[in-house]
Structure formats: C-alpha cells, structure tokens
Amino acid sequence: MEWTPDQEARVRGFTPAYLEYTEIAHRYQESVDRGDTINDIVLRLLREQAATLVFSPPG
Numbered sequence: 540m541e542w543t544p545d546q547e548a549r550v551r552g553f554t555p556a557y558l559e560y561t562e563i564a565h566r567y568q569e570s571v572d573r574g575d576t577i578n579d580i581v582l583r584l585l586r587e588q589a590a591t592l593v594f595s596p597p598g
Contacts, residue, residue: 542550563584570580589595 566584567580570583575583
C-alpha cells in the first residue's frame with residue numbers, strides 16, 4: 540500500500556505529539572503510584588519544562 544504525500548505528512552505531524560503524550564501519561568502514572576498529588580505532578584511538569592526552555596522554575 541502506498542501512502543499519499545498528505546498521509547505521510549499527517550503521520551509525521553502526529554508522531555511527536557503521540558510520543559509526548561505517552562511520555563507524560565507514563566510519568567503521570569508513576570507519580571500517582573508514588574502518592575503524589577495533582578499539585579505535585581503539575582509543579583514537577585512545570586519545573587521540567589522550564590528547565591528544558593531555560594526559564595526560572597516556579598516556586
């Protein structure tokens with residue numbers, strides 16, 4: 540089966556979003572298993588994203 544250029548472009552665009560989603564879902568489940576609260580999880584994600592973007596983390 541051959542894919543059209545449009546189909547290939549959609550897959551290329553979807554893949555990074557899917558990988559990011561699965562990574563966040565995995566980390567969320569690990570946090571819940573540890574007993575973290577939603578606030579703990581959100582703050583950790585913000586700090587990690589801030590580090591990635593070279594921003595000062597909140598709190």
